[in-house]
Amino acid sequence: MNSALSAFDLARIQFAFTVSFHIVFPALSIGLASFIAVLEWRWLKTRKAYYKDLCLFWSKIFAVAFGMGVVSGVVMSYQFGTNWSGFSSFAGPVTGPLLMYEVMTAFFLEAGFLGIMLFGWQRVSPRAHFGATLMVAIGTLISTFWILASNSWMQTPQGFEVVNGRVVPFDWFKIVFNPSFPYRLAHMALAAFIVAALVVSAVGAWHLLRGRRDPAVKKMFSMALWLLLILTPVQAFVGDQHGLNTREYQPAKIAAIEGLWDTEKGGTALNLFGIPDMQAETTRYAVSIPHLGSLILTHSWDGEIRGLKEFPPQDRPNSTVVFWSFRIMAGLGVLMILMSVAAWVLRRRGRLFESKWFQRVAVAMGPTGFITLLAGWVTTEAGRQPWVVYGVMRTSQAVSPLSTQQVGISLMTFVVVYFLVFGTGVYYMLKLMRAGPALPGHTPHEAPERLPNQTARRPLSAADHMIDAA
Numbered sequence: 001m002n003s004a005l006s007a008f009d010l011a012r013i014q015f016a017f018t019v020s021f022h023i024v025f026p027a028l029s030i031g032l033a034s035f036i037a038v039l040e041w042r043w044l045k046t047r048k049a050y051y052k053d054l055c056l057f058w059s060k061i062f063a064v065a066f067g068m069g070v071v072s073g074v075v076m077s078y079q080f081g082t083n084w085s086g087f088s089s090f091a092g093p094v095t096g097p098l099l100m101y102e103v104m105t106a107f108f109l110e111a112g113f114l115g116i117m118l119f120g121w122q123r124v125s126p127r128a129h130f131g132a133t134l135m136v137a138i139g140t141l142i143s144t145f146w147i148l149a150s151n152s153w154m155q156t157p158q159g160f161e162v163v164n165g166r167v168v169p170f171d172w173f174k175i176v177f178n179p180s181f182p183y184r185l186a187h188m189a190l191a192a193f194i195v196a197a198l199v200v201s202a203v204g205a206w207h208l209l210r211g212r213r214d215p216a217v218k219k220m221f222s223m224a225l226w227l228l229l230i231l232t233p234v235q236a237f238v239g240d241q242h243g244l245n246t247r248e249y250q251p252a253k254i255a256a257i258e259g260l261w262d263t264e265k266g267g268t269a270l271n272l273f274g275i276p277d278m279q280a281e282t283t284r285y286a287v288s289i290p291h292l293g294s295l296i297l298t299h300s301w302d303g304e305i306r307g308l309k310e311f312p313p314q315d316r317p318n319s320t321v322v323f324w325s326f327r328i329m330a331g332l333g334v335l336m337i338l339m340s341v342a343a344w345v346l347r348r349r350g351r352l353f354e355s356k357w358f359q360r361v362a363v364a365m366g367p368t369g370f371i372t373l374l375a376g377w378v379t380t381e382a383g384r385q386p387w388v389v390y391g392v393m394r395t396s397q398a399v400s401p402l403s404t405q406q407v408g409i410s411l412m413t414f415v416v417v418y419f420l421v422f423g424t425g426v427y428y429m430l431k432l433m434r435a436g437p438a439l440p441g442h443t444p445h446e447a448p449e450r451l452p453n454q455t456a457r458r459p460l461s462a463a464d465h466m467i468d469a470a
Contacts, residue, residue, distance in 0.1 A: 008399045010407040011083040014414060016381075018076045021418050023377060024370050025069035030144060030189070031196020032062040033137040035223075036117075040130050050216040050437070055133075056121075057216075057437035058200075061429055063118055066110075068425045072418075083407065087388055087398035091167050094160060094175055095150050102146035110139035141189065148188055152181040154389050155380070156249045162392070179249055183242040184380075190235045191376065193227065194336065195369035200224035202366025203433045205359035216437040218353055221362075225352070228340040236333060240296070247297055247305070250390060253383035255308040256319040257326045258293060259283035268293035268305040276319035281309060283319075315386065322383045329375040332368045339365055 005013075036058050043051035077099070080088045088095075116124060116132035124132070153159075159174030160167045169175055204221025247254045255261075259276040260268065261283065270292035274283040294303035308316050339361060346352045388395040 005404070007402050007404045007407045008396060010404060010411055011399050011402070012395070014083065014407065014411040015076075015079055017411070018072065018079065018414060018418070019377075020374055021422055022069065022072035022076050023373065024195075025065045025072060026140070026143070027192040027195045027370070027373055028199065029062055029065040029069055030140040030192035031194070031199075032058055032065065033133075033140045034193065035196055035200065036062060037130075037133050037137040038223075040133050044126060044130055048215070050214070050219060050440075053216050053438045054220055057432075058220075059118055061432050064425055064429050064432070066114070068422055072422065075414075082410075083400050083402065084388075084398050085400040087393070090165065090393055090398070091154075091389055093167050094153060094169050097169075098146055098150040098153070098176070102143055102150075106139045106143035106146060109142065110136050113139070144189055144192070145185060148185045149176045149178075149181055152184045153178050155184070155384060156180040157389050157392055167389075167392075180242075180245055183238065183245050186238045187235070187242050187376075190231055190238060191369075191373050194231055194235060195373055197224040197227040197231070198336070198366055198369040199433075201228065201362045202364075203436070205362035206434070207436045208353060209356060209359050209363070212436065212439075213353065214440050216440075220437070222347075222352070225340060225343040225347075225362075228336060229344055232333065232337045232340050236337065239330075239333070243297060244299075250383065251306045252308065252311045252315060253317055253322070254297065255306055255311070256317040256322045256383055257379065258297075258305065259286065259319055259323045260293070260305055261307045261309050263304060263307040263310060265304065267291040267302040268297070270296060271323075274323070276323050278316070278318060278320060283323075317383045317385050322379050325375045325378040325382065329372050329379060332372045332375075335365070335368065336372075 036055055039051050039055045039058070042048070043055060080095075113132040113135040116129060117136050120129050120132060153175055156179040158178050159171035160169045162168070200220050201224035204217055204224060207217045208221060243254070256276075258268075259271045259274050261281050267290065269288040269290045271283055272287045272289060274286035274288075276283045291301055293305060294300055297303065297305055308319065342358060342361075343352060346355050346358055352358075384390055386394050386396065388398045
């Protein structure tokens with residue numbers, strides 16, 4: 001058997017690679033934009049200096065994340081024309097306008113006010129500056145709206161008909177507000193806020209462990225943990241509702257997630273652990289709890305879940321992949337809830353800022369938001385296979401007629417360039433986080449020093465630390 005990867009396989013790997021690099025930056029910038037807006041609002045209300053110090057500090061990190069998100073997003077979108085021309089030709093009448101709406105309503109809004117937010121502290125009034133910050137935060141959420149509308153339509157398509165081999169939209173309301181859209185939008189927006197909260201809490205914990213006890217460090221640590229305490233249980237509820245929606249519209253995905261091969265009458269067990277075997281059509285070493293699958297997925301004791309054997313082999317997602325990606329996502333989600341509850345208990349006891357073991361946990365939990373985010377998207381996208389537009393167009397029909405050599409060279413180029421460029425960007429963000437907000441009595445830089453008639457042209461100019469400084 002020839003085990004070499006085909007051009008189709010390499011194109012899928014390339015898109016998965018580039019989208020994985022891309023999604024972490026918008027997720028962080030979405031959460032940070034709203035966090036910065038809240039900080040600035042609190043500064044306007046109280047005039048406490050540490051709120052402004054935190055604004056300036058997190059604005060630098062936001063600028064780097066935003067810049068890398070824009071660059072990686074542009075590169076990713078080009079692949080629709082290079083590697084996935086079949087999809088672009090077939091579904092372009094729907095996905096093209098949705099992405100255009102995102103650019104015209106969200107990106108233009110962000111680009112229009114970003115310069116004021118980053119460099120306008122001494123150029124406009126405080127209220128005008130807050131308005132600009134608010135517009136940037138709203139812009140990131142509008143962007144989320146349109147991107148999730150497009151992706152959700154691919155998951156649960158409606159409001160169109162196929163004419164001469166192309167999608168023709170006839171009801172844009174149904175296209176945008178498709179059956180999975182509300183759940184997926186809420187799930188992603190909450191995920192972005194949780195990602196940012198975990199990063200903020202990790203940075204706060206890092207500086208507490210290093211001995212800082214100034215108001216800025218305490219405040220960002222406390223605010224992030226309050227947000228996690230509120231949002232993590234809400235995210236679990238939204239995820240449950242999303243699962244019920246997925247069972248209705250993508251039952252094969254649910255069966256693959258659960259490693260369920262046979263439809264069990266009178267109640268479905270939940271496989272806590274196992275290794276799904278796609279060839280043998282079984283889940284090996286399964287550790288199951290009777291009826292728990294029915295309780296979670298149907299909210300009834302004897303609810304019935306369709307097994308994978310009820311679907312043709314060519315229509316089944318890869319259960320081995322989504323079984324474990326879902327459990328990584330859910331398991332880390334449970335740890336986040338436990339961490340936020342532990343923070344609440346320590347807060348009640350007056351030990352939140354002195355408990356070193358908890359601060360070490362908070363630092364370790366910092367990257368888990370990104371891991372959970374990626375695991376969730378793997379579950380969503382791998383679980384949709386073998387469809388690119390669910391039930392309408394197969395992924396194999398969407399790929400461009402390229403050779404293995406062409407896709408292989410572009411993939412290797414992406415890997416090298418991405419690790420160099422975005423690896424440097426991540427290192428720079430970590431360097432900024434390590435520096436921390438300004439110490440009390442120290443005046444933070446409002447913006448990088450420039451000539452009187454010189455204006456910043458790029459978001460990254462807002463970060464004023466040299467990347468190679470000690």
